[in-house]
Amino acid sequence: MEEKSYKTADLWSGLALAGLGVYIVVEAWQWEYLGPEGPGPGFFPLWYGIAMVGVSGALVVSSALRKLDAGCVGIEWRKAGRAFAVWVALVVTVASFKLLGFVASFALLTFFIVAVMYRRPVRIAATVAGAGAVAFYLLFPLALGVSLPVGVLGF
Amino acid sequence: MKVQLQVIVLAAAALAVSPGAALAQGFKPTRPVELVVHTGPGGGSDVLARAIALMVEKEKLLPVRMQVVNKSGGQAAVAAAYLAEKKGDQNTIGLFTGVWLTTPLISAEAKVTLRDLTPVARLVLEPAVIAVKADSPHKTLAEFIEAAKKNPGQLKQSGGSSTSRDNVVRQLLQKSTGARWSFISFPGGGERIAALLGGHVNIMVIEPEEAGEHIRAGNMRVLAQVSETRLPKYPNVPTLKEAGFDVPVVPQVRGVVAPPGIPRENVEFWQDFFARLTRTAAWRKYIEENQFEDGYQNAADVTKFYDEFTDRMREILKDAGVKTVR
Amino acid sequence: MEILSGLMQGFAVALEPVNLFWCFAGVLLGTVVGILPGLGPPATIAMLLPLTFQMNPASAMIMLAGIYYGAKYGGSTTSILMNVPGESASVVTCLDGYQMARKGRAGPALGIAAIASFIAGTVGVLGLMLVAPPLAKFALSFSSPEYFALMSLGLAMVVLLAGRSMAKALLAALVGLWIATMGTDLFSSTSRFAFGRMELLSGIDFVVVAIGVFALGEVLSNMEEREEAKPLPVPKGLRILLPTLQDMKDCRFAFANGSIVGFLVGVLPGAGSTIASFLSYGIEKAVSRRRDQFGNGVVEGVAAPEGANNSETGGALVPLLTLGIPGSGTTAILLAALVLWGFKPGPLFIPEHPALFWGLVASMYIGNVMLLVLNLPLVPLFAQVLRLPVYVLYPLILGVSIVGVYTVSGSMFDLALLIVFGLLGYLMRKLDYPSAPLILGLVLGAGMERALRQSLMMSEGSLSILVSRPISAVLLSLAVLILLIPLFSTVNAWRLQAVAQDDA
Numbered sequence: 001m002e003e004k005s006y007k008t009a010d011l012w013s014g015l016a017l018a019g020l021g022v023y024i025v026v027e028a029w030q031w032e033y034l035g036p037e038g039p040g041p042g043f044f045p046l047w048y049g050i051a052m053v054g055v056s057g058a059l060v061v062s063s064a065l066r067k068l069d070a071g072c073v074g075i076e077w078r079k080a081g082r083a084f085a086v087w088v089a090l091v092v093t094v095a096s097f098k099l100l101g102f103v104a105s106f107a108l109l110t111f112f113i114v115a116v117m118y119r120r121p122v123r124i125a126a127t128v129a130g131a132g133a134v135a136f137y138l139l140f141p142l143a144l145g146v147s148l149p150v151g152v153l154g155f
Numbered sequence: 156m157k158v159q160l161q162v163i164v165l166a167a168a169a170l171a172v173s174p175g176a177a178l179a180q181g182f183k184p185t186r187p188v189e190l191v192v193h194t195g196p197g198g199g200s201d202v203l204a205r206a207i208a209l210m211v212e213k214e215k216l217l218p219v220r221m222q223v224v225n226k227s228g229g230q231a232a233v234a235a236a237y238l239a240e241k242k243g244d245q246n247t248i249g250l251f252t253g254v255w256l257t258t259p260l261i262s263a264e265a266k267v268t269l270r271d272l273t274p275v276a277r278l279v280l281e282p283a284v285i286a287v288k289a290d291s292p293h294k295t296l297a298e299f300i301e302a303a304k305k306n307p308g309q310l311k312q313s314g315g316s317s318t319s320r321d322n323v324v325r326q327l328l329q330k331s332t333g334a335r336w337s338f339i340s341f342p343g344g345g346e347r348i349a350a351l352l353g354g355h356v357n358i359m360v361i362e363p364e365e366a367g368e369h370i371r372a373g374n375m376r377v378l379a380q381v382s383e384t385r386l387p388k389y390p391n392v393p394t395l396k397e398a399g400f401d402v403p404v405v406p407q408v409r410g411v412v413a414p415p416g417i418p419r420e421n422v423e424f425w426q427d428f429f430a431r432l433t434r435t436a437a438w439r440k441y442i443e444e445n446q447f448e449d450g451y452q453n454a455a456d457v458t459k460f461y462d463e464f465t466d467r468m469r470e471i472l473k474d475a476g477v478k479t480v481r
Numbered sequence: 482m483e484i485l486s487g488l489m490q491g492f493a494v495a496l497e498p499v500n501l502f503w504c505f506a507g508v509l510l511g512t513v514v515g516i517l518p519g520l521g522p523p524a525t526i527a528m529l530l531p532l533t534f535q536m537n538p539a540s541a542m543i544m545l546a547g548i549y550y551g552a553k554y555g556g557s558t559t560s561i562l563m564n565v566p567g568e569s570a571s572v573v574t575c576l577d578g579y580q581m582a583r584k585g586r587a588g589p590a591l592g593i594a595a596i597a598s599f600i601a602g603t604v605g606v607l608g609l610m611l612v613a614p615p616l617a618k619f620a621l622s623f624s625s626p627e628y629f630a631l632m633s634l635g636l637a638m639v640v641l642l643a644g645r646s647m648a649k650a651l652l653a654a655l656v657g658l659w660i661a662t663m664g665t666d667l668f669s670s671t672s673r674f675a676f677g678r679m680e681l682l683s684g685i686d687f688v689v690v691a692i693g694v695f696a697l698g699e700v701l702s703n704m705e706e707r708e709e710a711k712p713l714p715v716p717k718g719l720r721i722l723l724p725t726l727q728d729m730k731d732c733r734f735a736f737a738n739g740s741i742v743g744f745l746v747g748v749l750p751g752a753g754s755t756i757a758s759f760l761s762y763g764i765e766k767a768v769s770r771r772r773d774q775f776g777n778g779v780v781e782g783v784a785a786p787e788g789a790n791n792s793e794t795g796g797a798l799v800p801l802l803t804l805g806i807p808g809s810g811t812t813a814i815l816l817a818a819l820v821l822w823g824f825k826p827g828p829l830f831i832p833e834h835p836a837l838f839w840g841l842v843a844s845m846y847i848g849n850v851m852l853l854v855l856n857l858p859l860v861p862l863f864a865q866v867l868r869l870p871v872y873v874l875y876p877l878i879l880g881v882s883i884v885g886v887y888t889v890s891g892s893m894f895d896l897a898l899l900i901v902f903g904l905l906g907y908l909m910r911k912l913d914y915p916s917a918p919l920i921l922g923l924v925l926g927a928g929m930e931r932a933l934r935q936s937l938m939m940s941e942g943s944l945s946i947l948v949s950r951p952i953s954a955v956l957l958s959l960a961v962l963i964l965l966i967p968l969f970s971t972v973n974a975w976r977l978q979a980v981a982q983d984d985a
Contacts, residue, residue: 006912006913009911009912009913010912013908013912013914017652017656020656020659021655024659027673027674031669031671031673032669032671035476035669036476037308037337037338037938038337038668038934038935038937038938038942039933039934039937040668040669041666041668041669041671041673043934044658044662044930044933044934045659045662045673045674048655048658048659049659051651051655052652052655052656052659055648055651055652055655056648056652058648059646059648059649059652062648076705079705079706080705080911082704082705083701083702083704083705083907085704086700086701086704087701087900087903087904087907090697090879090900090903091900094883094893094896094897094900097893097896098893102883102884102887106876106880106883109876109879110876110880113704113872113875113876114872114873114876117704117872118871118872120872128872128873128876129876132873132876132877132880136880136884140884140888147891148884148887149887149893195523195524195890196523196524196527196528196814201527202527202530202817205527205530205531209531225891226891226892227683227890228680228682228683228890228892228894229679229680229681229682229683230665230682230683232679232680232682233679233680233892236679258682261665261670261672262665262670262672262675262679262682263672263677264672264675264677264678264679264681264682265679265682266679308941309941311938311939316665316667316668316670317667317668317669317670318670337938337941339625339935339938339939340667340668340931340935341751341931341935342667342751342931343750343751343807343813344807344813345750345751345800345806345807345808345812345813346750346751348804348805348806349620349621349624349750349751349800349804349806350624350625352621352804352806353621353622353623353624354621355624355625355939356939364820367825367827368805368825368826368827368828368829368830369805369827369828371825371827371829372827372828372829374828472670476669477669477670478671
């Protein structure tokens, strides 16, 4: 892998993690630090929260100071967009389990991936989707007796 | 004219008989019965549930199959919420234990208490024994308490979480005797026993079944038993009361509960069913082998029991410094 | 010699046709269960318990044990082929195993996993047979301070898993620690970081995080490239599909490392096979000549953890059979099984039931051989999975991941968490944050905090307990040494630079 500079990425992720660290420290402060019988629930979180703030702070500082040089690659929005689209499809799939059940939702997800993401012809997409969904159905609920989410259609 | 009258009489007679017949029949399950447990496969409630399902099948106590459904997570909160969601469902029941009662007391996130569900029966009480390592200098519980009074906070007990029965026994004893010793939580029974046998803690509360082999091998000694009457396998060990400690025996319970909003006949059916189950020979054998105490109570008594139990737990937890939210 | 006579007695039992059958049934079922992500040996054994009442106890025990160690063989399959950890202990195998598969070396990866599992599994049984009672006594002297030191040593290994940015590795580990502390605190019953959800009261299941970050993260990351529709390289020919002699030579130390570390960690009640595999991987990386290549598909990186998680089963049976103390979820169920059949495992178990104990030991030797014979020929078959076009393979991985998580808890909430962690895994890949430290922090976090608090309760607040006891002092010093390695190498680099400048 080429040496890519992650300057902006490091800056933002460092800030986000520093924020998380601050949140953790604030929460941990409300719990008991040292109880009568030993360290309380706030002890450990306080320390790793502080460590998180410290290390992410260092990351933010070092990335801010780094020079924006030729190796710097911006975020490839198109590529990230594709990945994000699949993620959204996953969210929709799981959300629709209640209504459609695993088998149907998974078939739709597969169809989406094959037809839209990989631009394969519709009949290949449909075949893969159908075969996959049926295979899961045969293997898990039928053969192994492991239940999968069922929708209103009963499977 | 006469025929019409006959028909009317017959119809009236039929009408008179049928509701009576319906009442006599009551509810009968037509789908497989779901028995919900809050542990994963292999956990305490799961093992009991599977044993019950097996008994039901062998003795043909139900016209349908009984299926164990695991809804683990949230320390029984997930299972309780699942039952609450199944409002009105007549073919689902759940196996509750003490944790179903205590989790809503300490966790704001656990919103379903047993009062929101329909009680059916209490089945067993699990007694416990108080054990020390065989080479411990304390020969009786009184000696341990004395030593704890002399060196407050130096003796140690291994046990489960701060709301577990192990700690409850400790809190009650501490309160009534004024002694103080520390409590170290370990998540697994194996680790607790290892801590005791390795000499890292001085005392523990342990299930009589678990202690059996260690006692036989001469590694452990029992000082007292946490139960109302002496267990058959521990005839020479005093109960807490006999040893001079008048503390209430807060038992570890297992019972049956059903979703809210079910009709009366349904509750009566389940109550009846479990009463019959606890009278079978297979059940008696199971209780004996596992050293449980038969704690059968019917639905009305169970409700009273939960209120008593939760009130007492609230007090105990406050003394233990655990924040209660309900 | 007692052991020899016991072993002969054991083989007499194990070689009975009915027991050979049940042994085979157990290891076969175990392999299948191990391959399927999510469904694990504890659940399977619990479900089969009622059926075992009809069988004689020796056969039943042989079968259930077969499921237990058989699953460890199968767990590496999906880890290597799809980056989906089949068992929690197989997470570490994903690190190098999947990378080997991407380079077209899936066959050798699967093969070396099977061979390492066989060697370590056999060593584990040897250990159980030879040193069980004295080792069990030694294990009892291990308590919270020693556990804390052991976990610190494990966490210090983050340094070895760091890669380019130490800061990012540390941050990943810290996030892992954070996730590990979510839930109801054991000691005070306070709920921490539960965000008002009752499902979070018992914390987030490790399997959900691992499958989300590894498998889903990987698939999402691959979705970026549309044109990459070529299947992953799988060379043709049977011989290329198995490990080469060079591979075997490279793994000499890994075999020993995995076997010993796994067994010793297994003996400790409470320390599981995941810790064993991480420690073994860390040690292997620390001593390897090509440590910089770890994480990119090094065969020892597969052999060490796979061996460790197999010998751990032998180790975990030590406290169970010699003291009656179950060290893990599966051994707890095996304990319940033994009790249900009327045996009471404890210190008197072996003297009183020698036939059962030795029969079990002998069957484990046989079982390991069966598993090797079963798994090696399957390697080329499994490797063919990678010849599927990516548009078939990736949905398959997504489906297997979802089903895997769902079978663990049946909870839609866990599926939602899975997707969240999938996004996290993707982001971590994009932003160059290593995921192994996250998993390490998650696995060790809860245990470490507990061990620390238990230790301080035992010592009534004094930290000296951690260094006054010999074992914990040694382990802690090792941990500190490991943490100082990057410092040494930086200082060394400066020194070399200074020398070079002087010469110029």
